[in-house]
Amino acid sequence: MTRFCSYDDRNALEAEMPYDARGLPVTIHGFLARTAERFPDRPAISFQLLSDPKSHATTLTWQDLLERVTETANLFRKLGVGPTDTVAYLLPNSIETPVVLLAGATAGIVNPINPLLDAQQIAGILRETRAKVLVTLRAFPKTDVAQKAAEAVALAPNVTHVIEVDLNRHLRGLKRWIVPLIRPRVKRRHKAKVLNFEAATSAEKHTRLDFDDVQQDRVAAYFHTGGTTGTPKVAQHKYSGMIYNGWLGGSLLFDENDVLMCPLPMFHVFAAYPVLMSCIASGAHVVMPTPAGYRGDGVFDNFWKLIERWQATFLITVPTAISALMQRPVNADVSSLKTAISGSAPLPIELYNRFKSATGVEIAEGYGLTEATCLVSCNPVDGMKKVGSVGIPLPYTHVRILNHDDAGKVHECPTDVVGEICVANPGVFPGSTYTEADKNHKLFAEDIYLRTGDLGRLDHDGYLWITGRAKDLIIRGGHNIDPAEIEEAMLSHPAVAFAGAIGQPDSFAGELPCVYVELVAGATATEAELLDHAKTHIHERAAIPKHVEILPELPKTAVGKIFKPDLRRLAIKRIYDAALEGTGAHVSEVIEDKKRGLVARLARGGAMDEDAVKAKLGEFTRPWEWV
Numbered sequence: 166m167t168r169f170c171s172y173d174d175r176n177a178l179e180a181e182m183p184y185d186a187r188g189l190p191v192t193i194h195g196f197l198a199r200t201a202e203r204f205p206d207r208p209a210i211s212f213q214l215l216s217d218p219k220s221h222a223t224t225l226t227w228q229d230l231l232e233r234v235t236e237t238a239n240l241f242r243k244l245g246v247g248p249t250d251t252v253a254y255l256l257p258n259s260i261e262t263p264v265v266l267l268a269g270a271t272a273g274i275v276n277p278i279n280p281l282l283d284a285q286q287i288a289g290i291l292r293e294t295r296a297k298v299l300v301t302l303r304a305f306p307k308t309d310v311a312q313k314a315a316e317a318v319a320l321a322p323n324v325t326h327v328i329e330v331d332l333n334r335h336l337r338g339l340k341r342w343i344v345p346l347i348r349p350r351v352k353r354r355h356k357a358k359v360l361n362f363e364a365a366t367s368a369e370k371h372t373r374l375d376f377d378d379v380q381q382d383r384v385a386a387y388f389h390t391g392g393t394t395g396t397p398k399v400a401q402h403k404y405s406g407m408i409y410n411g412w413l414g415g416s417l418l419f420d421e422n423d424v425l426m427c428p429l430p431m432f433h434v435f436a437a438y439p440v441l442m443s444c445i446a447s448g449a450h451v452v453m454p455t456p457a458g459y460r461g462d463g464v465f466d467n468f469w470k471l472i473e474r475w476q477a478t479f480l481i482t483v484p485t486a487i488s489a490l491m492q493r494p495v496n497a498d499v500s501s502l503k504t505a506i507s508g509s510a511p512l513p514i515e516l517y518n519r520f521k522s523a524t525g526v527e528i529a530e531g532y533g534l535t536e537a538t539c540l541v542s543c544n545p546v547d548g549m550k551k552v553g554s555v556g557i558p559l560p561y562t563h564v565r566i567l568n569h570d571d572a573g574k575v576h577e578c579p580t581d582v583v584g585e586i587c588v589a590n591p592g593v594f595p596g597s598t599y600t601e602a603d604k605n606h607k608l609f610a611e612d613i614y615l616r617t618g619d620l621g622r623l624d625h626d627g628y629l630w631i632t633g634r635a636k637d638l639i640i641r642g643g644h645n646i647d648p649a650e651i652e653e654a655m656l657s658h659p660a661v662a663f664a665g666a667i668g669q670p671d672s673f674a675g676e677l678p679c680v681y682v683e684l685v686a687g688a689t690a691t692e693a694e695l696l697d698h699a700k701t702h703i704h705e706r707a708a709i710p711k712h713v714e715i716l717p718e719l720p721k722t723a724v725g726k727i728f729k730p731d732l733r734r735l736a737i738k739r740i741y742d743a744a745l746e747g748t749g750a751h752v753s754e755v756i757e758d759k760k761r762g763l764v765a766r767l768a769r770g771g772a773m774d775e776d777a778v779k780a781k782l783g784e785f786t787r788p789w790e791w792v
Contacts, residue, residue: 170548406538414443421448538592
């Protein structure tokens with residue numbers, strides 16, 4: 166493992182040789198087989214279904230994992246999955262989930278799907294990726310994943326086989342006997358053949374692949390974007406990008422003695438690549454507490470004891486989880502922890518300081534995105550951390566801050582000047598980032614650098630700072646407002662835990678800034694008080710929100726990002742309903758249309774005045790339609 170303390174360390178590693186000369190395995194199966202040969206009996210993956218630190222856990226060694234992946238890949242190939250065919254999975258975290266990820270990428274193209282999506286969104290992804298096989302849960306108490314899967318497959322006739330994982334095998338004692346008695350029933354309206362995962366995989370050969378693991382780079386994964394901007398797009402990942410992410414972790418961060426506590430979902434690139442692939446590269450041990458990770462029953466309350474149980478050395482986290490953990494006492498021995506690595510959203514400095522004070526551990530922030538097969542930059546774990554920055558570009562990753570003018574010309578931004586973050590590295594797939602060709606137009610600068618859509622700057626030390634999201638800009642009468650400025654001001658109020666700023670529709674300016682906040686548990690504040698706080702802490706007058714609203718909880722994605730489309734829906738309904746008052750119509754729902762974006766759907770009331778409705782909503786730029 167190479168020291169990663171400074172920009173000099175990064176440059177020294179890159180200067181050793183070109184990346185292509187490093188002699189890394191070409192395929193995922195070869196990558197895993199090399200680690201199983203080095204550390205056959207060391208633990209690879211552990212999973213516990215329940216959050217109690219004394220509850221039963223299932224562990225696979227590296228040799229076990231290789232065998233499970235091999236037999237599962239053989240099953241997929243038998244079911245007709247070739248190198249250009251797709252195996253989707255709709256699974257929470259379990260010992261089987263990384264097995265399916267690795268086996269799917271070995272036999273064909275693996276497509277992880279977020280189980281929190283609704284059935285129609287899941288079906289849309291299954292159709293988009295032309296999935297032949299779906300691996301999902303067998304019906305289980307307290308989860309509707311099996312029901313969603315059945316409904317989605319009925320809408321995706323391309324799926325020929327559904328393979329069900331039964332979580333009951335991870336229970337012990339009386340609970341294991343009770344589950345079959347209370348197992349929910351699932352109505353299947355699809356024609357796909359249903360198999361039991363354990364029975365079907367164990368019937369296959371586990372000592373070697375039944376097919377040739379062709380030694381050439383290819384697309385091996387489809388990940389739908391899970392961010393905050395609406396309808397998912399499907400990104401393509403090649404073996405080389407997946408292995409690059411693992412090489413970074415194995416070279417800079419982890420060795421076989423490390424234990425990574427990963428309560429993030431394995432359908433997201435953060436867990437799949439910087440965590441799982443890094444463990445494969447290094448031989449480190451990854452622990453997954455409960456199927457829902459941070460969202461699991463009792464996980465936050467038991468978290469520090471879980472760290473102690475597994476002697477975790479690295480914590481993989483996000484700011485929302487850190488905030489929740491800081492509302493609980495550190496009630497266990499966490500001295501094994503070396504570092505916490507945080508991603509997905511900016512980390513407020515107050516939260517960083519509270520975590521360090523409570524645990525003695527520093528948080529290293531990093532930056533990655535689905536479109537780049539994840540990793541781009543990270544604060545040096547053993548070196549200077551600039552809190553609020555996302556660190557320095559990783560070896561073989563080249564970041565440029567660019568501005569594109571109206572004529573289409575590209576201009577490089579000087580130090581500390583904000584522009585669009587553009588990235589080239591072995592995880593970027595120039596010209597073919599998305600499965601839909603139309604979505605790749607204008608996505609690259611100079612045909613090499615991925616235009617991330619994130620706004621940022623590089624400082625004089627080469628550290629990268631993210632300042633906002635290009636497509637999240639609030640445009641008030643042609644004036645661009647960065648929502649981050651509003652959010653940072655609100656977060657400086659001691660009662661505010663989370664803030665999400667968006668542009669609400671306005672008949673005059675097009676958009677006006679508004680902000681939704683979630684309070685710290687037990688704290689109190691009024692919306693008027695928060696608006697006064699905003700007026701004194703936001704320096705740009707145009708950015709002062711016209712509306713402040715406190716919600717019991719802000720909508721968030723599975724990795725803790727604030728989900729802004731839901732906030733925009735709330736704002737559209739509120740503004741349009743106010744405009745429609747007296748017309749007899751109201752907004753029944755706000756839907757997302759792939760071409761038109763968010764669309765208000767109107768319901769007719771008793772005494773309707775359709776002309777008044779058209780006149781009122783004609784003042785706004787957002788589309789609407791009758792139910």
